[in-house]
Amino acid sequence: MVSRVIPVDPFDLVIFGGTGDLARRKILPGLFRRFIAGQMPPEARIIGAARTDMDSAGYREMIAGAIDEFGGIDTPPAGTLDAFLAQLEYVTIDAKGEAGWAELQELMKGTGRVEAYYFSVAPSLFGDLAERLQHWGMADVDARIVVEKPFGRDLATAKALNGTLAKYFNEDQIYRIDHYLGKETVQNLMAVRFGNMLFEPLWNAQYVDHIQITVAETVGVGGRGEYYDKSGAMRDMVQNHLMQLLCLIAMEPPARFDPDAVRDEKLKVIRALDPVLPHHIMRGQYEAEAGQEGTHPSYREAVGDPRSKTESFIALKTQISNWRWSGTPFYLRTGKRMAARSSEISVVFKETPHSIFGPDAGQHRNVLSIRLQPNEGITLGVTIKEPGPGGMRLIDVPLDMTFAEALDDDAEHVDAYERLIMDVIRGNQTLFMRGDEVEAAWAWTDPIIHGWEARGEVPKPYDSGSNGTTDSHELMRRDGREWRKVSL
Numbered sequence: 001m002v003s004r005v006i007p008v009d010p011f012d013l014v015i016f017g018g019t020g021d022l023a024r025r026k027i028l029p030g031l032f033r034r035f036i037a038g039q040m041p042p043e044a045r046i047i048g049a050a051r052t053d054m055d056s057a058g059y060r061e062m063i064a065g066a067i068d069e070f071g072g073i074d075t076p077p078a079g080t081l082d083a084f085l086a087q088l089e090y091v092t093i094d095a096k097g098e099a100g101w102a103e104l105q106e107l108m109k110g111t112g113r114v115e116a117y118y119f120s121v122a123p124s125l126f127g128d129l130a131e132r133l134q135h136w137g138m139a140d141v142d143a144r145i146v147v148e149k150p151f152g153r154d155l156a157t158a159k160a161l162n163g164t165l166a167k168y169f170n171e172d173q174i175y176r177i178d179h180y181l182g183k184e185t186v187q188n189l190m191a192v193r194f195g196n197m198l199f200e201p202l203w204n205a206q207y208v209d210h211i212q213i214t215v216a217e218t219v220g221v222g223g224r225g226e227y228y229d230k231s232g233a234m235r236d237m238v239q240n241h242l243m244q245l246l247c248l249i250a251m252e253p254p255a256r257f258d259p260d261a262v263r264d265e266k267l268k269v270i271r272a273l274d275p276v277l278p279h280h281i282m283r284g285q286y287e288a289e290a291g292q293e294g295t296h297p298s299y300r301e302a303v304g305d306p307r308s309k310t311e312s313f314i315a316l317k318t319q320i321s322n323w324r325w326s327g328t329p330f331y332l333r334t335g336k337r338m339a340a341r342s343s344e345i346s347v348v349f350k351e352t353p354h355s356i357f358g359p360d361a362g363q364h365r366n367v368l369s370i371r372l373q374p375n376e377g378i379t380l381g382v383t384i385k386e387p388g389p390g391g392m393r394l395i396d397v398p399l400d401m402t403f404a405e406a407l408d409d410d411a412e413h414v415d416a417y418e419r420l421i422m423d424v425i426r427g428n429q430t431l432f433m434r435g436d437e438v439e440a441a442w443a444w445t446d447p448i449i450h451g452w453e454a455r456g457e458v459p460k461p462y463d464s465g466s467n468g469t470t471d472s473h474e475l476m477r478r479d480g481r482e483w484r485k486v487s488l
């Protein structure tokens, strides 16, 4: 099956932080893949902007290296790399000073194209950039800004940041990125829920036993220790990525698939979330592990603080107080240095009310699993009779919708970032977080964090390569449930 690629309108995309890690690993390789796919019009310009003194030729060389290293394309079609690089320019600029702004203004003057400014810099520079864009006449009503995470570290800082951006840009110009929302499966989750009659009647507390969301990473904090230790799993993952997934699973059907209709429904979910009770939160820090390439340090060693109280793992149970979900627990868990890199949402249905096959046949629950990585896809566990003459014994078989098999290569390999950047150019905010959504998520998160700080709780150790702390399994077991295995 070959997907149709419709080129977007001609655009100018300025990437502040164009020399940084995110730009080199994700944004520019992603744009190159869109170029190869024929989605980037030849008039489009990508303008890298950072303090490093360099000309456009030097920047093209840097990005050619980045595409080679991170692009995931063995041999680009002949001529495509040079043609793409020819659309790149570079401006040496200081977000906090005056250097480079006149040059950027000159480049952006009256082009008549879509104008987008990607803030791929530390959040402390967002306000400076917004202010200077306005000062230099680049914040007109058609301009769009793309803002990276983290969006604040609590409700107060998120409000302050929203307030600063609102001084210069309208809400419909601000694209707050959560790259989880750009994943193929996340959009497919909405297609499966709202495009089929099959699931919606069962999508409620009457038929769903519980929902679990796991985002497991195998990597540790690596070189980001200092940053991560000020944040932790709750701020870094739960407040944004897991919360967004929970919203899409739990929200009511929006009236239309348009940005505000979808985001209004997500906001209602966040506002209906119950506070989390202290004994429903389990936090952990990974231990050191001897590996083939030497010993991986423990969390505390990696962040350089033997008394750190920041969690690299968290599991919690929450509820949504509304008609659809009252009584259905939602279990969330995420952590570093876990057994496998795996992100999965599982909707676990209730058992049938009565088994007609007797106690020996076994009883199973249907589970709809939505896998975000690896191997994006959706699996529905269905109970059937075990084949053969051995009597009426029941087994589970998966109905598998692995997208790699069902779709063409291009659709599968569209990375979340390139999809989201194309949405910015199209002016579609559906997959971006609105300011009030972000604030509501912090309003739920803040008391949880303040609670464990006030109680002086210290995260429990867990083995690297495991599925998290022992008490996170207890959290499930005491409800008569268990976590699904973290596996590839």
Ligand code: NAP
Binding pocket: 016, 017, 018, 019, 020, 021, 022, 023, 049, 050, 051, 052, 093, 094, 095, 096, 119, 120, 121, 122, 123, 125, 148, 149, 150
């Ligand atoms: P990074 O590697 O440290 O890059 C920072 C960029 O900002 C560099 O290009 C730097 O270039 C530029 N910069 C710093 N000060 C500047 C100034 N005063 N004026 C203009 N440019 C300046 O950071 P990153 O990892 O790319 O992250 C960028 C943003 O994305 C951060 O908000 C981060 O939280 C977020 N993010 C990153 C990732 C990721 O995978 N890396 C994932 C999610 C979110 P010069 O030194 O040349 O100025």
